[in-house]
Amino acid sequence: MSDSVLEEQRFAPLQEELRMDLGKGRALRQIKKTVIFDGRRNFKKLIAMILINTLFVILFLIINVLRDQPPEEATDYVISYLQFFSFLMLITAIYFGGSIIVEDFEKQTGNLLFPKIERGRLLIGRYVARFTFASISLTVYYAEVALLTYINYETVPVVMWESLGWAILYLHLVLSFVTLMSGLLNRIATAQVASLLFLLMVFNIIIQILMFTESTIEPLFILTYYGNIITAWFNMPATRYEDRNPFGPMGLLDRTFRSWATPSAEGMIIGVIIYSTILLVGAFLIYRRKQAKS
Amino acid sequence: MTENNFTENTIVVRFSNLTRRFGKFTAVSSLNLQIHEGEIVGLLGPNGAGKSTTMKMMAYLIRPTEGDIFIRHNGTLERLTNTNKDYLLDRFGFLIENPAFYDNVTPRQILSYFAELRGYPSKLTHKRVEDVVTMMGLSEWIDKKISTFSKGMRQKIGILSTIVHDPQIVVLDEPSTGLDPKAQVEIREFLLKLKKMGKTIFISSHLLYEISEVADTVAILNHGQLIACDTVETLEAKAKKSIIQLELFPNPNGQLQEVTTHLTQLVSPLTGLESQKNQVRYNGNTRAFEILFDGNPEHQVQILKTLTTNNFNVSDFSVPRAGLLEDLYLNLIQKGENDQNE
Numbered sequence: 001m002s003d004s005v006l007e008e009q010r011f012a013p014l015q016e017e018l019r020m021d022l023g024k025g026r027a028l029r030q031i032k033k034t035v036i037f038d039g040r041r042n043f044k045k046l047i048a049m050i051l052i053n054t055l056f057v058i059l060f061l062i063i064n065v066l067r068d069q070p071p072e073e074a075t076d077y078v079i080s081y082l083q084f085f086s087f088l089m090l091i092t093a094i095y096f097g098g099s100i101i102v103e104d105f106e107k108q109t110g111n112l113l114f115p116k117i118e119r120g121r122l123l124i125g126r127y128v129a130r131f132t133f134a135s136i137s138l139t140v141y142y143a144e145v146a147l148l149t150y151i152n153y154e155t156v157p158v159v160m161w162e163s164l165g166w167a168i169l170y171l172h173l174v175l176s177f178v179t180l181m182s183g184l185l186n187r188i189a190t191a192q193v194a195s196l197l198f199l200l201m202v203f204n205i206i207i208q209i210l211m212f213t214e215s216t217i218e219p220l221f222i223l224t225y226y227g228n229i230i231t232a233w234f235n236m237p238a239t240r241y242e243d244r245n246p247f248g249p250m251g252l253l254d255r256t257f258r259s260w261a262t263p264s265a266e267g268m269i270i271g272v273i274i275y276s277t278i279l280l281v282g283a284f285l286i287y288r289r290k291q292a293k294s
Numbered sequence: 295m296t297e298n299n300f301t302e303n304t305i306v307v308r309f310s311n312l313t314r315r316f317g318k319f320t321a322v323s324s325l326n327l328q329i330h331e332g333e334i335v336g337l338l339g340p341n342g343a344g345k346s347t348t349m350k351m352m353a354y355l356i357r358p359t360e361g362d363i364f365i366r367h368n369g370t371l372e373r374l375t376n377t378n379k380d381y382l383l384d385r386f387g388f389l390i391e392n393p394a395f396y397d398n399v400t401p402r403q404i405l406s407y408f409a410e411l412r413g414y415p416s417k418l419t420h421k422r423v424e425d426v427v428t429m430m431g432l433s434e435w436i437d438k439k440i441s442t443f444s445k446g447m448r449q450k451i452g453i454l455s456t457i458v459h460d461p462q463i464v465v466l467d468e469p470s471t472g473l474d475p476k477a478q479v480e481i482r483e484f485l486l487k488l489k490k491m492g493k494t495i496f497i498s499s500h501l502l503y504e505i506s507e508v509a510d511t512v513a514i515l516n517h518g519q520l521i522a523c524d525t526v527e528t529l530e531a532k533a534k535k536s537i538i539q540l541e542l543f544p545n546p547n548g549q550l551q552e553v554t555t556h557l558t559q560l561v562s563p564l565t566g567l568e569s570q571k572n573q574v575r576y577n578g579n580t581r582a583f584e585i586l587f588d589g590n591p592e593h594q595v596q597i598l599k600t601l602t603t604n605n606f607n608v609s610d611f612s613v614p615r616a617g618l619l620e621d622l623y624l625n626l627i628q629k630g631e632n633d634q635n636e
């Protein structure tokens with residue numbers, strides 16, 4: 001048989017009836033494939049993040065070993081590992097999420113993808129993949145801390161796993177925010193830096209300003225406020241807020257400033273769901289309209 | 295292959311008054327064009343002509359400002375909209391502009407993903423991916439990370455990503471721009487293989503030869519407007535001008551400028567062309583002078599006589615066929631420029 005005959009047989013055209021379902025079935029299939037593909041693509045990042053987390057755990061372990069008196073309670077020991085945790089979470093979310101939308105435009109990969117899949121499905125698939133990876137890396141952190149706690153105290157406080165639950169919920173919120181930033185900006189690096197600036201500074205500045213206007217409303221619109229529950233959960237019921245009158249004792253000013261410490265469990269759940277939905281819908285709408293700069 | 299037995303029923307894509315504006319700027323202006331089943335249509339035009347914009351509208355990456363795109367589905371031409379694009383575009387493969395590739399994956403991974411996104415049956419995907427990679431001659435690389443690939447190899451994977459789900463219509467935007475000559479030839483051969491399989495191909499380029507070597511029909515686009523659209527043969531016939539290719543011995547390397555001016559003075563009155571501009575030029579690639587004339591053999595003879603009486607050592611004096619189209623292309627584009635300026 002000649003080569004061309006072989007080739008012809010091999011490349012008999014696909015019978016169109018065999019093409020997989022249109023409609024809903026296809027959407028789910030495409031999302032599933034995207035989760036797998038995006039997962040594969042980001043697997044190295046997962047390994048890297050787990051290593052970074054482990055370094056942090058080791059750092060706190062060293063600090064604990066050097067301390068004269070280890071905490072008496074297992075919970076306090078766990079908490080000692082969570083001091084930087086909200087920062088670590090921001091890094092995790094930004095690391096996994098910074099590129100989620102903008103990469104298609106920065107590298108023009110959108111030109112390959114968008115004719116093949118609806119952007120909404122692509123976004124869902126990627127979000128699921130990255131959220132899963134980010135959650136895994138946070139869980140590994142907790143697991144390592146749990147292991148150390150078990151070695152030292154022969155017990156692992158259950159409350160720790162509840163705290164992890166809050167952390168994962170909060171992660172969803174932060175990742176939604178990073179997704180929106182990834183839609184708004186034109187480079188992966190700027191999306192990451194801008195996210196970090198917002199999460200570390202801008203929200204805090206707004207909180208300060210609010211405090212000094214003597215506002216007493218709970219700052220449920222401040223994204224980073226929700227992160228407080230992760231550690232506060234170990235000492236429930238936590239103080240929700242504190243009224244301070246820093247100038248009172250000096251008799252200079254009669255002003256009280258309310259500083260909010262922790263959201264309630266209900267406030268957290270409802271707040272995060274509403275907040276992240278708004279962020280993600282916003283990100284999707286931007287993504288759908290966004291075009292590559294030529 | 296093209297016996298032009300095209301009818302209304304063989305149209306697979308039709309652009310109807312397709313227009314795209316960016317603000318006040320019109321990138322594509324009332325484009326009317328049809329693509330028939332099994333045909334290779336070349337979209338030829340200089341940078342900024344609106345080629346990519348046209349193809350992006352086809353891929354539904356951007357919406358037309360006015361006009362429509364019709365695509366054949368189950369025997370009828372359907373207007374491309376947001377609701378039907380998912381299945382209408384199943385039969386298409388697109389490679390538009392120069393998308394970077396995901397570095398951290400292998401051709402097998404990315405091609406499987408693309409095939410399945412477009413509904414290629416899961417069970418057959420594995421074999422299909424291996425087949426197309428082999429067809430492109432990259433089977434050794436199928437499981438290597440794309441980050442290690444050369445530019446030409448990436449582009450080949452890009453082309454494979456457009457055909458891996460076995461579409462009927464393949465749309466390629468400047469597929470070999472920026473590649474080395476070897477890769478360019480390989481890609482051209484690949485396109486001809488696809489044509490043999492009966493695929494319809496819509497390819498753009500700013501280089502004439504990239505198009506004329508493969509296309510049955512050439513559509514020339516300039517400033518968003520279609521300025522010519524016909525078979526390669528008809529376009530050549532339409533070209534009233536011809537080119538004389540002239541080689542001198544020894545080649546006057548050092549004094550190209552002077553020789554060109556001298557030739558222009560001698561030859562201009564004899565070419566039968568009105569415009570006296572740029573009638574003689576030196577082509578560095580062929581190392582030959584090119585003289586434009588009206589194609590009249592009598593003028594050709596006169597020019598040769600004049601050259602020999604003026605002591606030019608003519609080592610080659612010919613009228614190559616490919617030159618005609620090249621000149622037509624330049625001519626049409628230049629005409630477009632003038633129209634714009636008026």
Ligand SMILES: Nc1ncnc2c1ncn2[C@@H]1O[C@H](COP(=O)(O)OP(=O)(O)O)[C@@H](O)[C@H]1O
Binds near residue numbers: 291320321340
């Ligand atoms: N998103 C955009 N915004 C503004 N102008 C654009 C945009 N995309 C393309 N253009 C302009 O439209 C014209 C045609 O562009 P394009 O279709 O990319 O040309 P080609 O592919 O033929 O080189 C160019 O002048 C380009 O600057």
Ligand SMILES: [Mg+2]
Binds near residue numbers: 347
């Ligand atoms: Mg272009």
